[in-house]
Amino acid sequence: MKQPLIITQAHIERYDVSGPRYTSYPTADRFVEAFDAAAYSKAAEQRNISHWAQPLSVYVHIPFCASLCFYCACNKIVTKRYEQSAIYLNYLQRELNLHLDKFSQAQTVNQLHLGGGTPTFLSDEELTSVIAMLKKAFTWSEEGEYSIEIDPRTVDQQRLQHLRNLGFNRLSFGVQDFDTDVQQAVHRVQSYEQVDSLMQQARQMGYQSINADLIYGLPKQTPATFRETIAKITTLRPDRIALYGYAHLPSRFKPQRRILQTELPHAVDKIQMLSEAMQQLMQAGYVYIGMDHFALPSDALAIAKQQGRLHRNFQGYSTMADQDILALGVSAIGKMGPTYSQNAKTLEEYYDFLDQGQLPIVRGLALSRDDLIRRAVIMAIMCHGELSYESIDLSYMVSFRDYFKLEMQQLVEKENQGLVVLEEDGLKVTDMGWYFVRAIAMVFDRYLQHDVNRARFSKIL
The missing domain is CATH 1.10.10.920 (Arc Repressor Mutant, subunit A)
Incomplete structure (x- = not known):
């Protein structure tokens, strides 16, 4: 095991600054309203001419959550009105049909990701309808990666099996932290035993890869408590671990205003958490993929890293080539050739565009x-x-x-x-x-x- 690196106070003071995560370049804040549905249509037309045979990656954004997590910076709608999802899926179908009209050839999909929000806010029947919609629209590659984000509080063994039957072969568990005080501070309480049971069941069902999301820098976290969380996650042995630094931007994300600034760890403690977590994970046999991702040597992400095939997109590190992303749903960001596009960020605006028979693209960029x-x-x-x-x-x-x-x-x-x-x-x-x-x-x-x-x-x- 390598000796811990000596990171000086000068390093901390110099780099305790704001900066992009670079899931894209240029970053999404550089998108302009001049890039609209018409500009996207031109990009799709160019794909028809030159790259129509390249497989697509599809991202579907499900914005609903039944409970608010205070740290969250995602585009989400917190509600107990489950009937909203049926309306939303109807509009997703409309949006998909408008996209399909842009393609002159049948399209193959080799990567699908359902994110949110909480995709498992949807009922089993609604999840079935989403997949049926996509399978009718595209040819699915037998070797594809089909993933969904999981809130452990919203699934059980029956739901996991249902997702597996639908064709999902990858799961991403939102864990964040196992410490009870931290969980209460961010309003997301779930036990280690609950996550452990679900992961074991998922393995028995044949999921090819299981990811766990962790966050360091949350309120009431300390290097000591986070060491315990890392120790617990290594005993669960997910195939991948995403280790994110908490981004406290209360001026942009209202839920974060419920987090007390005084309860957040200082930069020096965050560095210690990251440093020790990296050491623990690598000692446990994980390969450091880069910035915020780790994977077991047998996982496709680690293999892609070793072979120099690693890529980065709006969902983070990916094994797939720099391929086009068809994005569906409110606020979803897509990529078509040398362009990016983003949908309307509110349901009202998203629905309004589709009621007019228009793609809900409100901004983007031609690189x-x-x-x-x-x-x-x-x-x-x-x-x-x-x-x-x-x-x-x-x-x-x-x-x-x-x-x-x-x-x-x-x-x-x-x-x-x-x-x-x-x-x-x-x-x-x-x-x-x-x-x-x-x-x-x-x-x-x-x-x-x-x-x-x-x-x-x-x-x-």
């Missing part, structure tokens, strides 16, 4: 050549922790050192701080650099170079 070059650089750093200058030179017909002359000067500073190693033909992120990988990627973010309003992003630490 420039500079965006594409910088995206390639940032994703190489975020996914692989290294970058070959020649690969950028050959792919985009530029001289990396000339194109990024100013950025190279900033990287020298990062090298002096021990975050990267600069070589003649590329750069590598150091072990310490992985703690601050977002800061390294930010060097290449053109939109941040003159940005004075970074507070909309979460803290790096």
Whole structure:
């Protein structure tokens, strides 16, 4: 086991700043209203001409939750009115039909993700209808990845089996923390025994991969209590673990105003939680995928990392190639060729567009050549922790050192701080650099170079 890294107070003070998570570049806050349904239609038409045979990834956003988690920054609607979901699914069908009208060929899907909100807010019958809708619309690859986010409080053995029968082969459990005081502080109480039982049942049912989400930096967390949570999660041995830093942005997300600032751990404690968690997980046999993901060596994510096939999209790290994403539902973000698009963020607006027979796309972005070059650089750093200058030179017909002359000067500073190693033909992120990988990627973010309003992003630490 490696010795713990020495992260100084100077590192903490320098990098206790806000910055993007880079599930995309440019980031979603750069989307513009000028990119609308008409612009998306042009992108779909281009797909028909040049890339129609490439499989699709489909994301479906289910916004409803029966209970409010105070830390949540997702687009969600907290309600006990379960009849709302039936109305919503009717509009999902309308939206899907409008998308299908844009394609000239039958489409194959090799990746599906149901997120939220709480997808398991839907009844078994409603989940069946969602899958039936998608199976009627697309050809499903036999080797595809079909996943759904699970709130352990909303499922039992029967529901897990139903999801498996529908074709889901991957589950993502929202765990966050096992400490009772922390759970009460964020209004999400669920026992270790409950999660343990569900995971064991899921394995017996043949799910190919089980993920567990954890969050460090929550109110009332301490390095000691979080060590216990990590110890417990390693005994459950999920195939993947997502270890997120809590993003406290109460000015943007109203539920977070119920969290007391004084109960949040300081940056130095968050660094200790992350450092110790990484050590514990790797000692338990997990492979560090990057930034916030770990996987067992046998999991497809770890294999993709080893083979250099790792990618990053709006759902985080992915084994799939940089493929188009068809996004359905309120606030959902999709990708079509060199474009991004996002649906209306409120149900009222989402429904209104569809009542008029229009796709509910309200903003997006057509990437420039500079965006594409910088995206390639940032994703190489975020996914692989290294970058070959020649690969950028050959792919985009530029001289990396000339194109990024100013950025190279900033990287020298990062090298002096021990975050990267600069070589003649590329750069590598150091072990310490992985703690601050977002800061390294930010060097290449053109939109941040003159940005004075970074507070909309979460803290790096």
